[in-house]
Amino acid sequence: MDTATAFDPQAFKTATRNQWEKAARGWNDHTPRIRAWLRGATDAMLDMARVRRGARVLDVAAGAGDQTLDIAALVGPEGFVLATDLSPAILDFARANAQRAGFRNVETRAADGEKLPVEAATFDAAVCRLGLMFFPDPAQGLREMHRALKPGGGVCTLVFSKPEANPCITILLSTALRHAGLPGRDPYQPGGLLSLGKPGLLDGMFRAAGFNDVASTRIDAPFRLPSARHYLEFIRASASPIQQILGKLDAGAAAAAWAEMEQRLGEFDTPDGWEGPNELLLTAARR
Secondary structure, three states: OOOOOOOOHHHHHHHHHHHHHHHHHHHHHOHHHHHHHHHHHHHHHHHHOOOOOOOEEEEOOOOOOHHHHHHHHHHOOOOEEEEEEOOHHHHHHHHHHHHHOOOOOEEEEEOOOOOOOOOOOOEEEEEEEOOHHHOOOHHHHHHHHHHHEEEEEEEEEEEEOOHHHOHHHHHHHHHHHHHOOOOOOOOOOOOOOOOOOOOOHHHHHHHHOOOEEEEEEEEEOOEEEOOHHHHHHHHHHOOOHHHHHHOOOOHHHHHHHHHHHHHHHHHHEEOOEEEEOOEEEEEEEEO
16 A cells, blocks of 8 residues: 555455465465564564463464464463464464364364454563554454453563564565556555554554553574575565555566565575564563
8 A cells, every 4th residue: 555545454354365365375375484584583582572381371373373382382272272363274284284283272263363352451461473464453452361361461562673673574565566667655554464563553553552561672683594586485475465466466566576686685595595674572571
């Protein structure tokens, strides 16, 4: 959605759900790469949310459930994990992955993160890994997590930080928009990859939602792959906004855009492969 178009939250949710329905298998197939990329950040997120043995944990925008399995292992058989996502198709993979791993303490439920189908004060912890920035109204998503938590319960979200610390994303977006003939975007507009990266923004949202002890931490999470082409294969297999931007171009025009992205991303080549800089923002709090 470009800056000249009025933002329609419901239309945005529908488009996002449809995109993830199509991308579910590709995202799941890339789980080993995603897991390696986000290993340190995921461990920090679960620790900051105080995910502990025996806890009931809410995993919002869980996707294919990579981090859900980590949670299930931490809480043990006496604990419980509810994984929610807007896309039923991607939750099918989360459910199958949990069953394959032998976890019987995981439940999946298709749900809008801004209107969670859970009882109030029934969870000990809540997490949301790289999902909150896609919410049309992230403040409402935080209010829902607050409602779901027991008093004293912990929460931690993981999003991309400011644009200048995430050059791979800015390269992708600027190149795609130019090839699509669209104007530049405010990186902080609702629903974008970088929408919650403005310093202090999330802290204020957490406090407004009723949380206490709010603290944010930035963490470097470089994406290490054999080449920029491998990174673009991952982007093309996900429900990235890049896919939505280029989706209306003919095959030749889209191919030209992808080729330029690969060329520009080549600046992150190293003697040992490709290393794309990313900075993530962990925000933790207590109800």
